[in-house]
Amino acid sequence: MGEEVKSLVVEEEMGVVESKEWYLVSYAPHGVPTTDHLKLRKVRLSIAPESIPDAHVAIEMLLFSVDPYLRGRFTGTLDGLYFPQFELNQVITIFGIGRVKRSNDSKYEEGDIVLSASFPVAEYCVMPSSEIDAKIDAASGISLPDYLSTLGVPGFAAWLGIEVVADPKPGSNVFISAASGGVGMIAGQLAKIRGCRVIGSTGSDEKVRLIKEEFGYDDGFNYKKEEDLDAVLSKFFPNGIDVYLDNVGGKMLESVLNHVNKFARIPLCGMISQYNQAWTEREGVRNLLNLVGKEVRMEGFLLKTHFNRFGDFAKEIEGHIKEGRLKPKTKINFGIESFLDSLNSLFSSSNIGKVVIQVNKA
């Protein structure tokens, strides 16, 4: 992607835009990524009609979806997540929404709002139209950030975890970690819609209040204030845990395993507490024997494996949104400059809801 972008930088004044873009300087196997790893650069990009190749479009980026999986795309190792690695010196790519500025493909015209899972993290780009995943219907009544939240990466992850992998019955005891995050806030609401009892853990008292008052969780706790996770789980789950949607791994997963019920399901959505260490430095889970005694199924899942279910997902979620059953919360950061801080905010428990970057005005 990056090479194409650069090759299109021309010096004509007419139809040329300045575009800032994030590219990979070096891999960050462990620790918090910094500007030693990801850097912003400015390029000049022609979006004049004659410089758009056949079957290409020029896009003005509007919104980017900032998700934890991105961390796994520039570790330079494959340990654990096995995501394809971004290439050095190339612009990194991301899920987002853009507006078509120029089109050399009859399927798209200027002003179309489009979604792609592989937009460059840039203000503008010229890209093959085949990389567009969907056109957004302006008359849908659904807000653009919703397409990156309830209808986007975290929504699809939450739906797969709750509805496909866990599939809880009404009345099941459901526990969700990172409960106020992008996935957690949606997963909790989906489990409530199914009639489950839903408890969440999150990283501040304010977020505990929020998951109860805005996302409809039955209860929740601030794990940072709890010294004894076993005790707090005993308190909130006197009848045990039937479903644990794991977003964090490590000690929380270990504690949950001491409280699982017979035939519990543990969809593994991610393990955000463990992404910034080498695997040998990660917290070992010592009580996996509970999986035997309680006949528990623990199962990892990735979104792309289930893309054939995206239509079912979107249909269900659109219904929930339109009937007011599903209320996402979005943290919007402004300007492409905010990308690195936005990404790191996912790991510091400092934000609420889905993190989105607004690059240009919609």
Next chain:
Amino acid sequence: MGEEVKSLVVEEEMGVVESKEWYLVSYAPHGVPTTDHLKLRKVRLSIAPESIPDAHVAIEMLLFSVDPYLRGRFTGTLDGLYFPQFELNQVITIFGIGRVKRSNDSKYEEGDIVLSASFPVAEYCVMPSSEIDAKIDAASGISLPDYLSTLGVPGFAAWLGIEVVADPKPGSNVFISAASGGVGMIAGQLAKIRGCRVIGSTGSDEKVRLIKEEFGYDDGFNYKKEEDLDAVLSKFFPNGIDVYLDNVGGKMLESVLNHVNKFARIPLCGMISQYNQAWTEREGVRNLLNLVGKEVRMEGFLLKTHFNRFGDFAKEIEGHIKEGRLKPKTKINFGIESFLDSLNSLFSSSNIGKVVIQVNKA
């Protein structure tokens, strides 16, 4: 059971047998169980016709099945396995085969060979006939030890792990730990019958030779001689692991997780390396993130949940035995005195195949 046995001890010389039996003195939460925990005592038991209550039978025990799960029945804690605990001062119970000596139930007559999952570990007993699980057909052509091996606890565990939980395709790369043990020897053969490539780990060079020459494993290694499990798994699984039947847990499970393929299945049959420690002392598994990146399903299972499949299992296995495709190996220890040593031999990697105790001559 024990109280009934004792209440039936009478002093009549006619119809009275001496019977030695193992009973629980104290729970053994950790470590190797000793005669501090399990003790042998001698009782006198009347098996005269008039002392057999209605719907009861007197049984002369022939064979006992010694299986790792027994260790979980006298820890006095529920950590991990959650098996019902044997009661203090009571005779412990076990899967075995006995011969009916007296019957006060028209369904059974003297000489019948019967199976039960809850025989007392005794030389003789009087028990309700409702506790008999099956009568063995002497004309079946199947040896009695086979009913405790391929057709018993380890056979059913192996069948559930391979055929029900893992369900591998022909050509799948299958790894089995404790490969020469009761479960492993059968699981390996079942996976070979399915057309898989099967590698086993076991605890001596002699057992490596055995799993290849007698059980048909494609290859195997002696884990005690390997300092670097990752390296040895790389060598034996250049194309990764599709199915791991885990009988041991701990470091072996952790190493396997670094070699799993996309959508691998890990049926958790048991974790024998971890039974003699408190859970906080067990080996932590640090790389569960692989379950996410490789979308692996790890799932514990217990036999009693699947008893509705026992008929399917027995029919398939009898076919394999009669056509010579499944060849078990049995280690027979003689005399009820050998019970404690037989049980401990399961944890010291000192035996090959299924461990059975022969109490009286069949």
